[in-house]
Amino acid sequence: MAFLEIKNISKSYDMKGSSLLVIDDFSYEAEKGDLISLTGPSGAGKSTLLNIIGGLDKPTKGNILFDGKDLYSRKESELNSYRGKNMGFIFQFHYLLDDFNALENIMMPMLIHNISKSEAEKRACELIESVGLSDRKNHYPNELSGGEQQRIAVARALAMKPDIILADEPTGNLDKANSKAVIDILKKQSENGVCVIIVTHDDFIASECIKHITMQKL
Numbered sequence: 235m236a237f238l239e240i241k242n243i244s245k246s247y248d249m250k251g252s253s254l255l256v257i258d259d260f261s262y263e264a265e266k267g268d269l270i271s272l273t274g275p276s277g278a279g280k281s282t283l284l285n286i287i288g289g290l291d292k293p294t295k296g297n298i299l300f301d302g303k304d305l306y307s308r309k310e311s312e313l314n315s316y317r318g319k320n321m322g323f324i325f326q327f328h329y330l331l332d333d334f335n336a337l338e339n340i341m342m343p344m345l346i347h348n349i350s351k352s353e354a355e356k357r358a359c360e361l362i363e364s365v366g367l368s369d370r371k372n373h374y375p376n377e378l379s380g381g382e383q384q385r386i387a388v389a390r391a392l393a394m395k396p397d398i399i400l401a402d403e404p405t406g407n408l409d410k411a412n413s414k415a416v417i418d419i420l421k422k423q424s425e426n427g428v429c430v431i432i433v434t435h436d437d438f439i440a441s442e443c444i445k446h447i448t449m450q451k452l
């Protein structure tokens with residue numbers, strides 16, 4: 235049994251009487267340690283698929299299974315807790331909390347999951363070190379460059395030691411050096427057994443991945 239089974243997923247949106255089909259019978263299996271690029275033209279359904287995998291958007295048909303268990307058969311509270319503990323999300327726009335400094339932003343998911351403040355701070359310090367920003371701990375998001383903000387968001391996504399990282403154009407706003415820093419961190423995660431799926435338009439980022447999914451616009 236694969237870690238992640240994407241089974242015959244279809245997704246359509248109801249648009250005032252008509253139905254817009256975005257994903258048609260898509261299947262894929264991924265294992266822990268996989269580093270997967272997800273590419274295709276704008277509107278092909280990449281973000282939709284990532285959200286479906288992440289338990290954020292129910293498919294119209296088909297199933298998402300983690301370790302053989304159907305994600306959407308879980309109760310909503312159970313699904314939310316599964317997501318919080320096992321999945322890390324990275325978006326093009328980082329959504330850091332403006333009123334908290336870099337270290338506190340990384341601590342946030344741990345505090346939400348009732349990890350003690352001292353332990354959360356210890357892990358956040360390790361994470362901020364791993365993204366090369368130990369000297370920016372006390373900076374607020376508006377006191378960080380775009381690339382630094384995104385590296386903090388990556389560190390935050392790793393806080394709960396997820397089994398899977400879902401990244402939607404994580405380097406879309408970054409220069410080459412910061413893109414490289416982000417893909418290097420994600421690569422290392424996959425080497426440590428995390429399943430990483432990256433939506434990207436960047437050929438370099440895709441070429442760094444080991445497996446590739448291409449979606450077509452329907």
Ligand SMILES: Nc1ncnc2c1ncn2[C@@H]1O[C@H](COP(=O)(O)OP(=O)(O)O)[C@@H](O)[C@H]1O
Nearest residue numbers: 247254256274275276277278279280281282283
């Ligand atoms: N909530 C929604 N309601 C209706 N249509 C949507 C919704 N979300 C996305 N779409 C449509 O689905 C298609 C795929 O969107 P998306 O997954 O964001 O594509 P991608 O990430 O590949 O650019 C697009 O044509 C978009 O307009």
Ligand SMILES: [Mg+2]
Nearest residue numbers: 280281282402
């Ligand atoms: Mg998208």
